[in-house]
Amino acid sequence: MAELVEIKAQARARVGKGTARGARRQGQVPAVIYGEKQTPVTINLPYAELWKVYNTGHFFQNLLNIDIEGQKVRVIPRDAQVDPVMDTLTHVDLFRVSKGAEIRVAIPVDFVNQDKSPGIKRGGVLNIVRHEVELYVSAEAIPEKLVVDLDGLDIGASVHISHVKLPEGTRPVIRRDFTIATVAGAMQEKAETTAEGAAPAEGEAAAGAAAPAAGAAAPAAAGAKAGAAAPKAGAAAPAAAGAKAAAKPAAKK
Numbered sequence: 001m002a003e004l005v006e007i008k009a010q011a012r013a014r015v016g017k018g019t020a021r022g023a024r025r026q027g028q029v030p031a032v033i034y035g036e037k038q039t040p041v042t043i044n045l046p047y048a049e050l051w052k053v054y055n056t057g058h059f060f061q062n063l064l065n066i067d068i069e070g071q072k073v074r075v076i077p078r079d080a081q082v083d084p085v086m087d088t089l090t091h092v093d094l095f096r097v098s099k100g101a102e103i104r105v106a107i108p109v110d111f112v113n114q115d116k117s118p119g120i121k122r123g124g125v126l127n128i129v130r131h132e133v134e135l136y137v138s139a140e141a142i143p144e145k146l147v148v149d150l151d152g153l154d155i156g157a158s159v160h161i162s163h164v165k166l167p168e169g170t171r172p173v174i175r176r177d178f179t180i181a182t183v184a185g186a187m188q189e190k191a192e193t194t195a196e197g198a199a200p201a202e203g204e205a206a207a208g209a210a211a212p213a214a215g216a217a218a219p220a221a222a223g224a225k226a227g228a229a230a231p232k233a234g235a236a237a238p239a240a241a242g243a244k245a246a247a248k249p250a251a252k253k
Contacts, residue, residue, distance in 0.1 A: 029050050100139070103137060114150050116151040117154075129182065
């Protein structure tokens with residue numbers, strides 16, 4: 001079950017970018033509490049305490065007990081905005097959670113016994129399809145993680161949600177039997193890649209063989225044309241010379 005963390009907060013009457021920037025300069029994180037058909041409440045949270053919870057790795061699975069000047073509200077984080085340059089929290093959205101409520105939470109998946117998987121031992125690769133699985137859970141019993149046992153899985157095997165033992169009182173948000181992970185064969189993928197690369201090589205070789213043949217045919221054709229044209233030119237030259245010689249005696253008369 002996820003730990004209930006308590007954080008003291010200050011009510012924030014004014015809203016807007018200027019007020020939010022002022023809160024950040026004072027070491028506070030602007031936040032809003034909404035849900036349960038109640039009016040949203042704007043607050044400021046101490047940065048150091050919130051950052052500590054955020055860095056646990058399961059921030060969105062943790063219930064928070066927010067103490068707003070003596071009034072306590074139980075919430076679960078729904079969104080966190082982070083500065084892309086400074087990597088600091090700039091705003092947090094918190095959802096009210098009443099006692100006994102069923103909520104939707106993304107639970108991280110933990111894969112165990114990889115060393116007992118025959119497929120991975122033979123060079124296979126664990127292909128993780130889902131690092132988290134969304135479940136409907138009770139607010140009082142949020143599981144920390146889902147455990148997937150890889151013992152006995154060979155190459156080509158897959159793990160579906162039906163193969164995972166879910167905590168009592170939980171159910172998947174997606175109704176179909178979806179895939180969480182598979183064991184793929186690394187050697188098979190390499191062979192398929194090599195085969196795909198060999199096909200273009202054969203085509204290039206055929207094209208390379210055709211190119212010299214075409215090149216050889218072109219000079220031959222050019223030579224034939226030149227040879228045929230040369231005799232014609234030679235025959236025309238004597239005929240022209242004979243015509244000039246016959247024309248000279250006629251001029252002397």
